[in-house]
Amino acid sequence: xxxxxxxxRDAAARIAPHARVTPVMxxxxxxxxxxxxxxxxxENLQRGGAFKFRGATNAVWSLGDEDAARGVVTHSSGNHGNxxxxxxxxxxxxxxxxxxxxxxxxxxxxxxxxGATIHRCAPTTAAREAMAAEVMAATGATLVHPYAxxxxxxxxxxxxxxxxxxxxxxxxxxFPVGGGGLAAGCSIAAHGIDASIALLGAEPExxxxxxxxxxxxxxxxxxxxxxxxxxxxxxxxxxNFQALSQHQVRVLRVSDxxxxxxxxxxxxxxxxxxxxxxxxTLAAMLRYPGEFAGRSVGAVITGGNVDxxxxxx
Amino acid sequence: xxxxxxxxRDAAARIAPHARVTPVMxxxxxxxxxxxxxxxxxENLQRGGAFKFRGATNAVWSLGDEDAARGVVTHSSGNHGNxxxxxxxxxxxxxxxxxxxxxxxxxxxxxxxxGATIHRCAPTTAAREAMAAEVMAATGATLVHPYAxxxxxxxxxxxxxxxxxxxxxxxxxxFPVGGGGLAAGCSIAAHGIDASIALLGAEPExxxxxxxxxxxxxxxxxxxxxxxxxxxxxxxxxxNFQALSQHQVRVLRVSDxxxxxxxxxxxxxxxxxxxxxxxxTLAAMLRYPGEFAGRSVGAVITGGNVDxxxxxx
Numbered sequence: 016x017x018x019x020x021x022x023x024r025d026a027a028a029r030i031a032p033h034a035r036v037t038p039v040m041x042x043x044x045x046x047x048x049x050x051x052x053x054x055x056x057x058e059n060l061q062r063g064g065a066f067k068f069r070g071a072t073n074a075v076w077s078l079g080d081e082d083a084a085r086g087v088v089t090h091s092s093g094n095h096g097n098x099x100x101x102x103x104x105x106x107x108x109x110x111x112x113x114x115x116x117x118x119x120x121x122x123x124x125x126x127x128x129x130g131a132t133i134h135r136c137a138p139t140t141a142a143r144e145a146m147a148a149e150v151m152a153a154t155g156a157t158l159v160h161p162y163a164x165x166x167x168x169x170x171x172x173x174x175x176x177x178x179x180x181x182x183x184x185x186x187x188x189x190f191p192v193g194g195g196g197l198a199a200g201c202s203i204a205a206h207g208i209d210a211s212i213a214l215l216g217a218e219p220e221x222x223x224x225x226x227x228x229x230x231x232x233x234x235x236x237x238x239x240x241x242x243x244x245x246x247x248x249x250x251x252x253x254x255n256f257q258a259l260s261q262h263q264v265r266v267l268r269v270s271d272x273x274x275x276x277x278x279x280x281x282x283x284x285x286x287x288x289x290x291x292x293x294x295x296t297l298a299a300m301l302r303y304p305g306e307f308a309g310r311s312v313g314a315v316i317t318g319g320n321v322d323x324x325x326x327x328x
Numbered sequence: 329x330x331x332x333x334x335x336x337r338d339a340a341a342r343i344a345p346h347a348r349v350t351p352v353m354x355x356x357x358x359x360x361x362x363x364x365x366x367x368x369x370x371e372n373l374q375r376g377g378a379f380k381f382r383g384a385t386n387a388v389w390s391l392g393d394e395d396a397a398r399g400v401v402t403h404s405s406g407n408h409g410n411x412x413x414x415x416x417x418x419x420x421x422x423x424x425x426x427x428x429x430x431x432x433x434x435x436x437x438x439x440x441x442x443g444a445t446i447h448r449c450a451p452t453t454a455a456r457e458a459m460a461a462e463v464m465a466a467t468g469a470t471l472v473h474p475y476a477x478x479x480x481x482x483x484x485x486x487x488x489x490x491x492x493x494x495x496x497x498x499x500x501x502x503f504p505v506g507g508g509g510l511a512a513g514c515s516i517a518a519h520g521i522d523a524s525i526a527l528l529g530a531e532p533e534x535x536x537x538x539x540x541x542x543x544x545x546x547x548x549x550x551x552x553x554x555x556x557x558x559x560x561x562x563x564x565x566x567x568n569f570q571a572l573s574q575h576q577v578r579v580l581r582v583s584d585x586x587x588x589x590x591x592x593x594x595x596x597x598x599x600x601x602x603x604x605x606x607x608x609t610l611a612a613m614l615r616y617p618g619e620f621a622g623r624s625v626g627a628v629i630t631g632g633n634v635d636x637x638x639x640x641x
Contacts (some may be wrong), residue, residue: 060599173573277634282601285373286373286600286601287599323592323595323639323641324641326636328636328637
């Protein structure tokens, strides 16, 4: 099930007491390099350092009181797990986060610090899903999937409502594509406002399943993503793929080297900390200037959670 | 000569068409660690990535048309040189920047890119001043000193007018102290608004000439600063020292190790890029909690120009 534009507007009202209205940033130098007017929407400055807080908060506050009292559960040791823990806290309910063995300790610590209950399992998709099902059966908690969830997609789309008010005249929207929660929500929101807005995704060459799926007209089979963009090592979800197809999203491929160069340029020029996934957008603008020349582009900075001891240059 | 509060207000009007109103940032975690309400004023997001653009722009636009036509000159290969080059460009006049041999190439390149005329000299204070005097004699350009200049001080103080409007209720202002242009301007501006505001400086232990000068009641003699804070390797100027004395500024010393730890915390928590000098403020708050407990603190992030290939951790 996909959310409607009304669902996105409802989500915006629902999360307003909890989420930040994030700023937009500009750079004369980047504009000149790209040949366009670029507005960077800074979700790295969202609570928890990623857009994920929007979708998680919309999901948590969409629940009726009885369901909410039984808590929420997800299997994500990354930004979504942390976002769900933080969102649950805004409602005073329990978040259960299934964490595979081998997850990054700093991320798990953050999830614990946000007040979630951790459930450990083997590092396979099957083990994660089984453990989540077990928690659901034992507690009655509601599953909040990281991206294949209409409430989550609607929540992510709320950033577009803000962006269009902050930067009037945007005719092109550009976002990284991982599982597709952000991509789907942003596409629905943008076309709800103006059906003529061009929608472009950016994907690392080593995790280009969305690009290949859209080219093939159906989701491509499982493969192992390999990219410096740790936030995009996820295959696009089925409802997410449907949304991208319906909204004629075109996905541009970028190399990891291009991502790292773009990330450095964003750090230097915008003086804001973005994670590799977020730099796919600037990398795409620099690699495919013909797609952007003369346009007014909204580019989503998805997150700013990086390991300062393992920078990719 | 020191500027008056009226000079600061005039400067704010003068630079408004050119400078950015920079945002303020908050962090729940940092508030909890410090035990205070902390508002970070983000001059790292000012044009050129440092507060220096304010003072340089005020100086450039304070000139009469005839003086302006002969250009401006300074001897600084750091943020002030770049700021003066950018400021001169806003008025369409020439900036001459005296650059000592051995200056960081990336910084010199930025000054050239901003349109300034470079004059090279030997890497000594005497050579720099002689070359600046030579340029003044040959061109009639006006000297804009990096900090011992009333127009520059007034310009730097404008950030306090913004901060007090953005964060009502501030009772403590905290800033790094180098040459003292920022410190003097901010002190005059803050006490012009509210004479009861506590003024605190932060200084690296290896460049603590302002702290020692205030303790001694007179500027201490020349010594060689040694600190990771490249922006604070300057001795406090004479008018700057007078301003700090008059406004009862107390300067807190921090170690380089504390600065580096605070810098990391700011990058991680605020997700904004600050240079080492800017982290002296958070380092001071963490080292001297008694000075800040329960207070509402405005802390100036002075700049965000760092070499990503030479991070201090």
